Amino acid sequence: MSRFTTFAALRDACLAAPDGDDAAEAAVRARQSVLTKPPGSLGRLEDLVAWTARWQQRAMPRLDSVDVIIFAGNHGVVARGVSPYPQAVTAQMVANFEAGGAAINQLAANAGARLRVVPLDLETPTADIVEAPALSEAEFLAAVTTGYESVPETCDLLCVGEMGIGNTTIAAAVAAGLFGGGGMRWVGRGTGLDPAGIVRKRAVVDAALARHEAVLNDPLRLAAALGGRELAAMLGAVLAARHLHVPVLLDGFVTTAAAAPLAVVREGLLAHTTLAHISGEPGHFGLSLALGLSPLLDLGMRLGEGSGAALAVPLLRGALACHTGMASFTEAGVSNRS
16 A cells, blocks of 8 residues: 555645754764864865754764665656657666666765665556646555655665656656746757757647646646656655655756655755756756755766766765864864964
């Protein structure tokens, strides 16, 4: 049985999500003030430690258990020519992940993270969003539940990623539905469309928005009508992380779009997330601005798979290493400023 049986139950879980721990963050700030460095000289690294402590509810945060979870789904809208790749590639890439042959396998290993792949009914693509809601209420809530229950209670940091041919079209539709602007504002090349393909993709997004205009004022129903199973699962995983006191590194455009409805349901509901990188997909920049998320990295990546999130984990490990390992002025016998 689905954990969430109705949209109302899911909305209640969003509204009941716990806030961060002020005391844990204050403890980090206090320690930083006596470490052997000028105040604030480590820049965002100091903020990252405070953020991690706040959402882990630990005065001394740790990254003993880091999880990268990739959710995979297929989309009926692919039949409209919105991707240069066939839909079979989704399942083929899932097999590649499981065999250890993808970029994310290497990046997760480098980050000291455990990688898991969660395929969601790949043999049953969602409905074509131009003609019908992508998912029924039951299908959407089942996918959200799968994502929610995928997050282990022992996790110290969660990285969410995705695989799904056609899902940049879906992400553009969700972003446009939430924040306006239509296909022109949000659609990019995805996996490598030519100019004619981009025009076609924009038209598909605009047609889908017109088809589902009645639900655009409800972020959860919008996510069901325009989204996909992997996006719903990522939404569930990000929500679960909030309830479990687990900070989250968001990956690229699709991952950010998947989480975006949560921020519309409740202000601040993505405060436990940090944007790992800004994607080369142009809509991601606009989405980061709409959500008030500042990326850690800008490397022109647009691979997906959770690759940018995994790449940011060593950065966070470095921040925590400085915080936990540095000596104070008193311990080091170094004079502090007067």
